[in-house]
Amino acid sequence: xxxxxxxxxxxxxxxxxxxxxxxxxxxxxxxxxxxxxxxxxxxxxxxxxxxxxxxxxxxxxxxxxxxxxxxxxxxxxxxxxxxxxxxxxxxxxxxxxxxxxxxxxxxxxxxxxxxxxxxxxxxxxxxxxxxxxxxxxxxxxxxxxxxxxxxxxxxxxxxxxxxxxxxxxxxxxxxxxxxxxxxxxxxxxxxxxxxxxxxxxxxxxxxxxxxxxxxxxxxxxxxxxxxxxxxxxxxxxxxxxxxxxxxxxxxxxxxxxxxxxxxxxxxxxxxxxxxxxxxxxxxxxxxxxxxxxxxxxxxxxxxxxxxxxxxxxxxxxxxxxxxxxxxxxxxxxxxxxxxxxxxxxxxxxxxxxxxxxxxxxxxxxxxxxxxxxxxxxxxxxxxxxxxxxxxxxxxxxxxxxxxxxxxxxxxxxxxxxxxxxxxxxxxxxxxxxxxxxxxxxxxxxxxxxxxxxxxxxxxxxxxxxxxxxxxxxxxxxxxxxxxxxxxxxxxxxxxxxxxxxxxxxxxxxxxxxxxxxxxxxxxxxxxxxxxxxxxxxxxxxxxxxxxxxxxxxxxxxxxxxxxxxxxxxxxxxxxxxxxxxxxxxxxxxxxxxxxxxxxxxxxxxxxxxxxxxxxxxxxxxxxxxxxxxxxxxxxxx
Amino acid sequence: xxxxxxxxxxxxxxxxxxxxxxxxxxxxxxxxxxxxxxxxxxxxxxxxxxxxxxxxxxxxxxxxxxxxxxxxxxxxxxxxxxxxxxxxxxxxxxxxxxxxxxxxxxxxxxxxxxxxxxxxxxxxxxxxxxxxxxxxxxxxxxxxxxxxxxxxxxxxxxxxxxxxxxxxxxxxxxxxxxxxxxxxxxxxxxxxxxxxxxxxxxxxxxxxxxxxxxxxxxxxxxxxxxxxxxxxxxxxxxxxxxxxxxxxxxxxxxxxxxxxxxxxxxxxxxxxxxxxxxxxxxxxxxxxxxxxxxxxxxx
Numbered sequence: 036x037x038x039x040x041x042x043x044x045x046x047x048x049x050x051x052x053x054x055x056x057x058x059x060x061x062x063x064x065x066x067x068x069x070x071x072x073x074x075x076x077x078x079x080x081x082x083x084x085x086x087x088x089x090x091x092x093x094x095x096x097x098x099x100x101x102x103x104x105x106x107x108x109x110x111x112x113x114x115x116x117x118x119x120x121x122x123x124x125x126x127x128x129x130x131x132x133x134x135x136x137x138x139x140x141x142x143x144x145x146x147x148x149x150x151x152x153x154x155x156x157x158x159x160x161x162x163x164x165x166x167x168x169x170x171x172x173x174x175x176x177x178x179x180x181x182x183x184x185x186x187x188x189x190x191x192x193x194x195x196x197x198x199x200x201x202x203x204x205x206x207x208x209x210x211x212x213x214x215x216x217x218x219x220x221x222x223x224x225x226x227x228x229x230x231x232x233x234x235x236x237x238x239x240x241x242x243x244x245x246x247x248x249x250x251x252x253x254x255x256x257x258x259x260x261x262x263x264x265x266x267x268x269x270x271x272x273x274x275x276x277x278x279x280x281x282x283x284x285x286x287x288x289x290x291x292x293x294x295x296x297x298x299x300x301x302x303x304x305x306x307x308x309x310x311x312x313x314x315x316x317x318x319x320x321x322x323x324x325x326x327x328x329x330x331x332x333x334x335x336x337x338x339x340x341x342x343x344x345x346x347x348x349x350x351x352x353x354x355x356x357x358x359x360x361x362x363x364x365x366x367x368x369x370x371x372x373x374x375x376x377x378x379x380x381x382x383x384x385x386x387x388x389x390x391x392x393x394x395x396x397x398x399x400x401x402x403x404x405x406x407x408x409x410x411x412x413x414x415x416x417x418x419x420x421x422x423x424x425x426x427x428x429x430x431x432x433x434x435x436x437x438x439x440x441x442x443x444x445x446x447x448x449x450x451x452x453x454x455x456x457x458x459x460x461x462x463x464x465x466x467x468x469x470x471x472x473x474x475x476x477x478x479x480x481x482x483x484x485x486x487x488x489x490x491x492x493x494x495x496x497x498x499x500x501x502x503x504x505x506x507x508x509x510x511x512x513x514x515x516x517x518x519x520x521x522x523x524x525x526x527x528x529x530x531x532x533x534x535x536x537x538x539x540x541x542x543x544x545x546x547x548x549x550x551x552x553x554x555x556x557x558x559x560x561x562x563x564x565x566x567x568x569x570x571x572x573x574x575x576x577x578x579x580x581x582x583x584x585x586x587x588x589x590x591x592x593x594x595x596x597x598x599x600x601x602x603x604x605x606x607x608x609x610x611x612x613x614x615x616x617x618x619x620x621x622x623x624x625x626x627x628x629x630x631x632x633x634x635x636x637x638x639x640x641x642x643x644x645x646x647x648x649x650x651x652x653x654x655x656x657x658x659x660x661x662x663x664x665x666x667x668x669x670x671x672x
Numbered sequence: 673x674x675x676x677x678x679x680x681x682x683x684x685x686x687x688x689x690x691x692x693x694x695x696x697x698x699x700x701x702x703x704x705x706x707x708x709x710x711x712x713x714x715x716x717x718x719x720x721x722x723x724x725x726x727x728x729x730x731x732x733x734x735x736x737x738x739x740x741x742x743x744x745x746x747x748x749x750x751x752x753x754x755x756x757x758x759x760x761x762x763x764x765x766x767x768x769x770x771x772x773x774x775x776x777x778x779x780x781x782x783x784x785x786x787x788x789x790x791x792x793x794x795x796x797x798x799x800x801x802x803x804x805x806x807x808x809x810x811x812x813x814x815x816x817x818x819x820x821x822x823x824x825x826x827x828x829x830x831x832x833x834x835x836x837x838x839x840x841x842x843x844x845x846x847x848x849x850x851x852x853x854x855x856x857x858x859x860x861x862x863x864x865x866x867x868x869x870x871x872x873x874x875x876x877x878x879x880x881x882x883x884x885x886x887x888x889x890x891x892x893x894x895x896x897x898x899x900x901x902x903x904x905x906x907x908x909x910x911x912x913x914x915x916x917x918x919x920x921x922x923x924x925x926x927x928x929x930x931x932x933x934x935x936x937x938x939x940x941x942x943x944x945x946x947x948x949x950x951x952x953x954x955x956x957x958x959x960x961x962x963x964x965x966x967x968x969x970x971x
Contacts (some may be wrong), residue, residue: 048935054865055869059680157834294682337683393691451836458844
């Protein structure tokens, strides 16, 4: 920083010209709690002279107040941003840091080492080119190091740098370093990491961080910074892969321009090249590659561009444009690896939104094949995934999507799950391969349809979905409604606990997982019956909004009529016609809705029946009247 | 052939801006007139070229910006042909809230934090682009690019959505909103290099010129108009100064400088010994002050 202040403008222009050509490297740092990860990054910033004077002054003040290094600078304080973390002395989220050298700009994702924060590590790893694993020279590769290595390899990072830190505490001796190299090398090879570099460092003292250490002449490899400056960046590999452009936005400023905008996920494209649009399979040629800086003759992976085509073909957001010669696969059923990221467990059978590229579809997770113990890498049988657990399962989507397997392309093979009720991002996944049956099963278009069948019965088929607490009066009202409809000559069928739980669903209990599956089956059966032209009445507690919504979306518009049988918990408990509440209160019944399992009140029920104000018979009349108003029961003869 | 780091940052920001427009109902771009806003606006124009960006600009005004900023704002909005909405907190205006009598904390809270919330509610914007960068301040380093806000505009650092690959989740319930930061991964130096490379217009106050200033509590404050009360013995003097960040003129410290061209500014940056937020009086509170402000709804 102590340079003379007189360079001519030309010199600065030259400097700018050089620096504009810098490349960008993203890396993630992972380490166990006390391995000195934050110290290492702080040291990198310090050594590359990226700490400003006021930050240094603040760091000195903080170090005195909260530091753990006596009078020395505590570099870790530079990175642990949020107040809560600073007090606990641990990093609890992903923090991004930036520094630059003459060759490269660096984006560092600093992620915590604790097991409960697998979520954050996976997030940081998802965009990284390189992983820097920090190992304490005295302790060697711990369980956490192995877990981080597994996650890094799972997320597709190909280049690993193992920084064996705290060499100053083992007298800079070669033997402990060699022992770690040998042991970790074996492990890395087993999990498919084949590009691993080891460097002995002391983050605290600065050895082999930027400058070669005089204390360790036996180390002939690069310094940490030397490695980062020269390692190959993943984008070069991606440019050689087949061309993929997920369409983000269709740009139509006027009738003469129709452009397809997106960021190129891989490959290269030239004007005139033949392209295919998936999943539709339509083909055309690239007319122009449009950018605000002028048209391009070719564009490469990583660029955000707008394409126009020579033919008017139908393309919308979420489609994937590829070269015609190397199109991606299209499928709606997959095997995938899932990383669960929410406090609420993953429930097989529950529908989630799945976002891949610019496309969002409905996805149903099938039975888990296994989950992975991230410490031992063993496969363990499981029914659900909890926060930070990783498992493999089949996925079924409601629309086919174009994709590449994750190992080939992160951007066309990686996806997130979004909860349909909370809207949170609850998980991430990697597409492994398409299931063959997805290619072979085609939906049979039949000449006879439900409209024709229902017409014959003089009605519109639909589902009356009664939901409410146990003892609310659902079955009573449902029975009355069915009798009244029958008396009107309508064709109905009642599904309730008695005919479902004892037969079709007798294998299911009352855990959340089983409740979801119970409702899924009921909804599917109801759908078949609607297709048969019937008015289906269901009477199940169906406590979760997500499942009711799933049932609603199985049906066509107007077919799903949600009826909220609204009885306050106190009233239902007082009635307690089956004595269930008493048992639940005594702890004899687990997972009882309203007691130790939640009931999510409907937000958009078509019919709301308050049983404290309306007797069962009057409630049934109300429902039948409403069906008449909706034209479900046709003209009453 | 590798893209340069500026090309990659540019592509990432364009991707983010398009994603917001595709996935939200009524987005708006916060335009604070500074260099980061200038870059963000430039990227928005690129993202939708040859169409115009399909959203308006919003300036939450405190009435205490530099005169040069107002002139630049109106000229720029006209040039790019985008709608510009200016919102001033009417209650703050009625109470004559100003940085001199009420101090920077109250002024910022009423005119900026509350003003922003009012404007978002008034126009029903469900997503707002902001020019904040993660290198500015420690709590920003952990904020997501898509930052989710409750219906009360609060930020909860503990419930941030994970952001993997280039997949952003913009879904929300009615009343909830998103703040989106397309420049998250840019540093101050990146911004200047990009302005230089792309020849992006910026407010002249960034360039050194002789301006009337007084030295107050160790900070050089420009006497931009007659509303500035001078203390006993304070006489505005002409100094060659420029600004590294722009805000309300009474709260923005000038630095003495000869840098009157972009290369000179970049050169000064490279030799700088203090980070840019030092010029902002509002950051002088205790550690964690920005985090507190953000939890309450400050950008």
